[in-house]
Amino acid sequence: MSSKNPSSSSPRRTSFPVGVNDEGRRADTVLFRLLPHQSASRLQKALREGDIRLNGKKITPATRLAQGMTLEVWTPLLEAAPEPAPSLSLPPDFSSWIVAFSHDLLVLNKPSGVLVHASDRRDGAVPHPTLDTWVKTWLQGKTEPGLSFYPGPLHRLDRLTSGLIVFSVSLNGARTFSAWLAEGLVQKTYLALMEGVFSGTLERQDPLKRDDRTRTSFAGGEKQAKTRFQALGNKNGETLALVNLEGGRTHQIRAHAALAGHPLVGDTKYLSKTRSPGAVSWWLHAWKLVLPDASLGEESYTAAPPAFWSARPWVRELVQSRDF
Template sequence: MTEQAKENGPRFIEIDTHDSGQRIDNFLITRLKGMPKSRIYRLLRKGEVRVNKGRIKAHYRLRAGDRIRLPPMTLPARAREEESPEIQMMGRRLEECILYEDDELLAINKPSGMPVHGGSGLQGGVIEGLRQVRPEARFLELVHRLDKDTSGCLLIAKRKQALRELHRIFREDRVDKRYLALLNGVWRRPREMVDVSLRKFVLRGGERFVKVDREGKPSRTEFRTLERFTEATLVEARLLTGRTHQIRVHAAYLGHPILGDTRYGDEEANRRWRGKGLKRLFLHAWRLELPHPADGSRLRLEAPLDAELEYLLEALKKARS
């Protein structure tokens, strides 16, 4: 999702695949924290909120590419965000996580536990932190998303033209996206393509929950075994579609959920592995390969595992030998 605003002017939000499928009223309630629901519904009823220049009902479901126009309004949460020392510290931490940078884009190794943007009760995230420590930057926008608890490669566009081109590259499935995941139990197959449709539900608090459902969207993930341990299996997951929580739900569908997954995982297994030092979701976007938005040259980005995950893997290897 991209967002643009002029001081004292209207605000525009462009919807990406991550927010596609949500009702406009639920999206605005989540996005405009601190604004009374009654005012949000009044804005919708009076047509002050437009989608693709047209009036819409509160039950309208957003689609990727939709452009929302919000009328001029004061958002106190946004003002607080700009003065937040916590977001300033987040931004400084991110400056130490840079994997690659040029005039068109920036790639970071996003830490686990850090949201990509504010909303859903969160004051701020990656994009707000970077904007705060780079006040001179005229344009910084997320190209894609990672879940809050997932670490790894994340792209930020530094120019509007680069953002458009990168969105086109992602839409055309010209990005090779690979993740490392530690699955619960010993998975015996060397490789498997999971091809089952996923359906996204938005809970009352704005949280997303995804289920395998024939009525959902086509979703494909290729899993490849890298190493087997006594009670776990390290796999590489290659995303062939980009649905919300796709790898997590597909791993659970295989009967081997990702360790540390508190939403789709095995509660008892997670408790055992916390005792072994795993206190986060073991899912890491380790590699992105795609055409560069400026000249089409092949760009390959790799993000190392953080110390916690590396230490755990080393301990598992020693225990096995």
């Protein structure tokens, strides 16, 4: 995680250099991150009275920052800031989760059972730690200094779903990847073990609606979603499939698999009747990610399924032997 690197420019004012990860951001956006303990009205008053300046000049909330400028903050505004959270110990095998690391992105192979972000906790309690907190710890000293940018996950992955997840390392990485997602330019491919036998391709286009009470998605509503399941092989009443989706609705793959009559093995919330020795979750793995170009690092990434998939030797052999 980046350091703010302040310096004291006067007994009553502290200076902060504006870095590349603050380029083009509004002053109020930067200040909300830099001074989270101050209210919006207090910051607006400080701007009006000149207690916060840019290169020695008064600014407005809408002023855009540029790399190389200096933000000057009246020192008493900083004095009530909370102490930064202590660094966390990383899991011993954390380095093995890293698929790729560039100036803009960090790509990881998330194990099943790891929560990505505190906001994903259903009971509202803050789990400690999460993948997000571990990533921030690992990135300390590895990113460009910034006042308002914090690395974070750029898409979601359920706690019990394993596989590829992308974190931003720079503001450019966050903006570019998010724009690609919005334009449908990021291709995600999953591996799923499903109950029942089918061949060829199954496609579901059911609009999905979220039930917050049961925390499930079901057919209904107006949010369009399309999921394609391509059978790769089957054995003992189960089918291994490649999965591609359009729409990115919550639980889209899980809900559409159940609606197709082939729920994910182990996904009891979506009607699976199967539990497997050694399996701690449903069998869904974010296997491959293809970006429109290599400007943020690489153009494509793949990640091996978790160890518990070895409970189905035929699945492991199929994944290892076929060129998808």
